[in-house]
Amino acid sequence: MTKQELQNKLQDIEWEDFEVKLAIGGVPKSVWESVSAFSNTAGGWLIFGIEEKNGIFNIVGVSNPSKIEHEFLNSLNGEKFNIKIRVNSYKYNFDDKIVLAFYIPISKQKPVYFNSLSNSFIRSGSADRRAL
Numbered sequence: 001m002t003k004q005e006l007q008n009k010l011q012d013i014e015w016e017d018f019e020v021k022l023a024i025g026g027v028p029k030s031v032w033e034s035v036s037a038f039s040n041t042a043g044g045w046l047i048f049g050i051e052e053k054n055g056i057f058n059i060v061g062v063s064n065p066s067k068i069e070h071e072f073l074n075s076l077n078g079e080k081f082n083i084k085i086r087v088n089s090y091k092y093n094f095d096d097k098i099v100l101a102f103y104i105p106i107s108k109q110k111p112v113y114f115n116s117l118s119n120s121f122i123r124s125g126s127a128d129r130r131a132l
Contacts, residue, residue, distance in 0.1 A: 006099070017043065017044035017045060018044060018047070019034045019046050019047070019126070020047045020057060021034075021046065021047065021048050022048075022049075022050070022051050023048035025063055027075065032075075034121075034123075035104055035112075035114070036081075036111075036112050037129070039104055040112050040122050041106065041122050043104055047101050048068060049062040049065075059099060061096075061098050062100060073089065080115065081114050082111075082113055082114075083107065083109050085104065087103055087104055
């Protein structure tokens with residue numbers, strides 16, 4: 001996704017393949033549900049550093065983007081998930097506010113879950129739902 005494509009997405013609403021997370025000081029706990037859902041459904045984009053209120057997106061950026069990116073990627077390749085998840089990551093600068101974007105691909109091995117099988121999710125519209 002290019003910076004312009006990201007800006008265009010932010011003019012619209014959250015899509016089935018697009019999820020924003022505030023993530024100001026660290027990786028948000030709710031992100032793992034979205035990773036599982038994207039992996040189990042059709043893939044999608046996770047964007048850190050965007051605030052959403054009443055359907056309006058505001059770029060706030062993340063503090064310490066390198067730390068957050070490292071923490072997120074390590075979790076995807078560590079013990080948190082039942083399989084290792086390889087993602088593409090990007091950094092964008094919007095008026096000195098750093099936004100992190102991660103593309104989560106669809107997994108060939110399913111279900112993808114974190115911590116236990118009961119934490120397997122699918123994407124339904126712009127929401128993550130428990131698969132089991």
